Amino acid sequence: MSTDYSRGLRLAAAAAGADAVTLRESLSATNVHLTADPDIPGVLPALSVVVADLRRLPYQLTLDPTGGAAPIPDTVLTDLQILVSEIDPDRPLGVTAAPAQCLHVHLGAQPPSGAAFSGVPDGHGVRLRHRGHALPSLNAPGSGLGAVLTAATVTAEVFKRTTGLRPGTYGTAPTLDFCPVTLGTEPGMMTDTLDEIRSTALVGAGAIGTGITLILGLMGTTGELTVVEPESFEPPNVTTYSIGTRHDADERVHKTQLVRRYLPRMDVTPIPRSAQDFIDAVDNGTASWPHTVLGAVHSVEARHEIQRIHADLTLDGSTGGSAGTTLALHEAVPRGPCIRCYYPQPTVPVGPSAEQLLHEATGLPLPRIARGDEIITDADLDGLSARHRAALLPYVGKPVCGVSNLMGLTTTDADDFQPSASFVAQQAACLVVGAMIARRTGHVAGPMRHVEYDARVGPWYDMTTPRRPRATCTCQTDADLIARVRAYRRRELESPPNTPHGRAPVA
Numbered sequence: 001m002s003t004d005y006s007r008g009l010r011l012a013a014a015a016a017g018a019d020a021v022t023l024r025e026s027l028s029a030t031n032v033h034l035t036a037d038p039d040i041p042g043v044l045p046a047l048s049v050v051v052a053d054l055r056r057l058p059y060q061l062t063l064d065p066t067g068g069a070a071p072i073p074d075t076v077l078t079d080l081q082i083l084v085s086e087i088d089p090d091r092p093l094g095v096t097a098a099p100a101q102c103l104h105v106h107l108g109a110q111p112p113s114g115a116a117f118s119g120v121p122d123g124h125g126v127r128l129r130h131r132g133h134a135l136p137s138l139n140a141p142g143s144g145l146g147a148v149l150t151a152a153t154v155t156a157e158v159f160k161r162t163t164g165l166r167p168g169t170y171g172t173a174p175t176l177d178f179c180p181v182t183l184g185t186e187p188g189m190m191t192d193t194l195d196e197i198r199s200t201a202l203v204g205a206g207a208i209g210t211g212i213t214l215i216l217g218l219m220g221t222t223g224e225l226t227v228v229e230p231e232s233f234e235p236p237n238v239t240t241y242s243i244g245t246r247h248d249a250d251e252r253v254h255k256t257q258l259v260r261r262y263l264p265r266m267d268v269t270p271i272p273r274s275a276q277d278f279i280d281a282v283d284n285g286t287a288s289w290p291h292t293v294l295g296a297v298h299s300v301e302a303r304h305e306i307q308r309i310h311a312d313l314t315l316d317g318s319t320g321g322s323a324g325t326t327l328a329l330h331e332a333v334p335r336g337p338c339i340r341c342y343y344p345q346p347t348v349p350v351g352p353s354a355e356q357l358l359h360e361a362t363g364l365p366l367p368r369i370a371r372g373d374e375i376i377t378d379a380d381l382d383g384l385s386a387r388h389r390a391a392l393l394p395y396v397g398k399p400v401c402g403v404s405n406l407m408g409l410t411t412t413d414a415d416d417f418q419p420s421a422s423f424v425a426q427q428a429a430c431l432v433v434g435a436m437i438a439r440r441t442g443h444v445a446g447p448m449r450h451v452e453y454d455a456r457v458g459p460w461y462d463m464t465t466p467r468r469p470r471a472t473c474t475c476q477t478d479a480d481l482i483a484r485v486r487a488y489r490r491r492e493l494e495s496p497p498n499t500p501h502g503r504a505p506v507a
Contacts, residue, residue: 002088002090003087003088003090003091003235003238003246004235004236004238004239005024005056005057005058006236007236007239007420007421008239008240008420008421009023009024009027009057010420011323012057012163012421014322014323015163015165015169015323016163018163018164021398023164024058026162026163027162027163028058028059029060030059030060030103030162031059031062031099031101031102032060032061032102032103032105033062033064033098033099033103033104034047034050034051034054034061034104034105034107035064035067035107035108035111035115036068036107037069037070037106037107037108037120038068038071038072038073038076038108039070040108040120040121040138040142041121041141041142042141042142042143042144043107043121043142044072044076045144045148046107046119046120046142046146046148046150046151047072047076047107048076048080048151049152049214050105050150050151050154050155051063051080051083051084051093052083052084052087052242053151053423053426054155054158055083055084055087055088055093056087056239056240056421056422057159057421059158059162060091061084061091061094062094062095062096062098062099062102063077063093063094063095063096064097064098065077067098067112068106068110068112069108069110080093081093086245086247087238103116103158103161104116105117105118105157105158106119107150107154111129115131117130117131117154118135119157120135120142120150121147121149122140122142122146122177122179122187123138123140123143123146123179123187123188123189123190123191124145124149124180124181124188124193124434124437125178125179125181125188126146126149126150126176126177126178126187127176127177127187128150128154128175128176129174129175130175133174138188139187139188140187140189140191143218144215144216144217144218144220145180145181145193145215145218145219145433145437147218148211148214148215148218148426148429149180149426149430151426152422152423152424152427153176153458155422155423156423156424156427156455156458159423159455160456169456170456171456171457171458171460173458178458178459179434180430180431180433180434181435181437181443182438182443183463183464190437190438190443192437193437194216194219194433194437195220195222196221196222196223197216197221197225197292197436198223198224199288199292200223200224200226200291200292200294201225201226201227201228201278201293201294202225202226202228203228203275203278203296203297203302203306204228204229204295204296204297204302205231205258205259206229206231206241206255206296206297206298206425207240207242207319207420207422207424207425208318208425208429208432209229209255209294209296210243210255210425211241211242211296211425211428211430212294212296212317212429212432213262213263214242214243214262214426215429215430215433216263216266217263220265221263221266222265222266223266224267225259225263225268226268226269226278226287226288227256227259227260227268227269227271228256228271228273228275229254229255229270230274230277231255232252232255233248233249233252233253233254233255234252234370235249235250236370239422240420240421240422241422241425242422242425242426242429243258254272256268256270256271269288271287274302275302275306275308275309276308278309279309282309282489283488283489289311289490290311291311291313292311292313292314292315293306293311293313293314293315294432294436295314295316295330295339296316296317296429296432300343300345303342303343304339304343307338307339307340310334310482310485310489311334312334313331313332313333314332314338315329315330315331315436316329316330316331316332316339317329317428317429317432318330318428319420319424319425321454324420324421324424325424325454325455326452326453326454327424327428327431327453327454328428328431328451328452329432329435329450329451329452331435331448331449331467332448333448334482334483334486335475335479336468336475336476337448337467337469337473338469338473338474338475340470340473340474340475341467341470341473342450342467344470361388362388362391362392363384363385363391364380364392364400368380368400369400375397376397376400377396377397378396380392380396381393381396423455427455435451447466447467448466449464449466449467450464450467451463451464451465452465
């Protein structure tokens with residue numbers, strides 16, 4: 001079975017206003033060539049992430065291990081080739097000098113003359129320069145957070161240069177300096193890190209949740225983490241998440257176990273159920289109440305469940321927007337603004353998803369529709385009604401992911417099968433981890449913040465807004481009840497899990 005690129009292609013097509021099938025052909029003919037300076041701290045982890053991110057789109061991908069200031073060690077090169085094969089064995093990493101026609105990208109401070117642009121971690125942040133613009137001296141060794149942000153920023157730059165984005169829809173600034181901890185333009189000034197975390201829950205192990213996992217793993221964070229996620233890893237996740245292989249998808253490895261595997265230095269407690277189930281377990285005394293919640297879910301309803309945990313601090317990451325390239329951080333506290341302040345209950349019912357509409361129009365089973373990158377064949381017509389066969393027959397030979405567009409069945413209200421790309425989710429994950437560092441170290445102690453920007457543009461001066469609670473939100477109208485619930489759960493911390501207690505009122 002071929003690797004499913006449908007969700008990343010759908011994001012690219014939406015961003016470019018193009019057809020996903022045509023765009024796939026264009027990207028498949030595009031060579032992205034990499035070089036790196038391996039002796040700079042943070043560059044090799046950034047190289048590993050950017051290789052994986054680029055392999056999650058159907059580019060031709062090559063690497064010159066001797067093209068930087070020092071050669072890339074053979075062991076690292078072998079690891080990169082294995083990493084690529086675990087995502088798509090049919091598209092290996094070529095080891096060669098720069099081809100005649102390529103987009104040459106460099107990771108490091110000394111880019112070769114042919115590089116179109118270069119990026120390098122500086123502490124927890126990134127510095128990026130187009131050709132002709134020199135990189136300044138670095139302030140600090142690159143951290144795991146800086147490595148992931150650099151990789152995600154470099155991949156976004158490749159995306160902007162190769163997908164035919166419309167003028168005015170993306171940023172073209174020749175320099176970029178950004179730190180997700182300070183939210184400033186001088187990375188490397190904040191060096192405090194997350195050596196250890198406790199009383200923390202990650203709710204959601206999807207695109208953003210696996211990005212957070214990747215960052216914590218590369219930072220070498222220790223301590224305890226509860227992971228709440230009800231689903232297993234599936235084929236479309238291979239090209240949109242930051243961790244996980246085709247083998248994991250074939251085996252349907254549970255996402256909580258995937259996170260556990262990638263954080264061997266941490267004591268990970270998997271909760272393979274919903275956030276509401278986790279709340280019930282906390283109130284029953286069979287799970288520990290977290291002081292901090294890292295939210296990485298994709299629906300308003302799931303975010304409202306997260307808020308009912310009533311943690312001391314909730315850091316919610318999100319992606320979306322018209323093209324799926326907008327990313328955001330929402331900081332929330334029980335006294336407000338809470339997550340419900342950011343995401344009021346929708347008043348308009350959400351319609352059926354594009355997948356459900358396609359199923360109803362063609363009779364294709366939903367599990368088959370989920371394999372959106374696979375070509376429709378005559379075998380897909382077997383067992384369909386005459387009406388459904390007639391509807392699907394004109395699209396034999398085309399990928400499933402393009403049929404909804406061709407049949408006019410797309411819906412802007414769909415909540416499933418969203419356009420997605422790992423480099424967008426990773427930038428959201430960097431904002432979440434950066435905020436956790438900022439709040440835990442006391443670097444930021446003021447009002448809760450809403451941070452939002454488009455990955456096609458990058459961080460900019462007006463991306464941060466202090467937020468206040470909504471007067472009609474439950475965090476204000478039910479403040480006394482919420483305080484009693486929190487007091488009950490705080491007392492639970494004095495007793496070990498698995499000790500039965502009476503249920504507290506849940507606000």
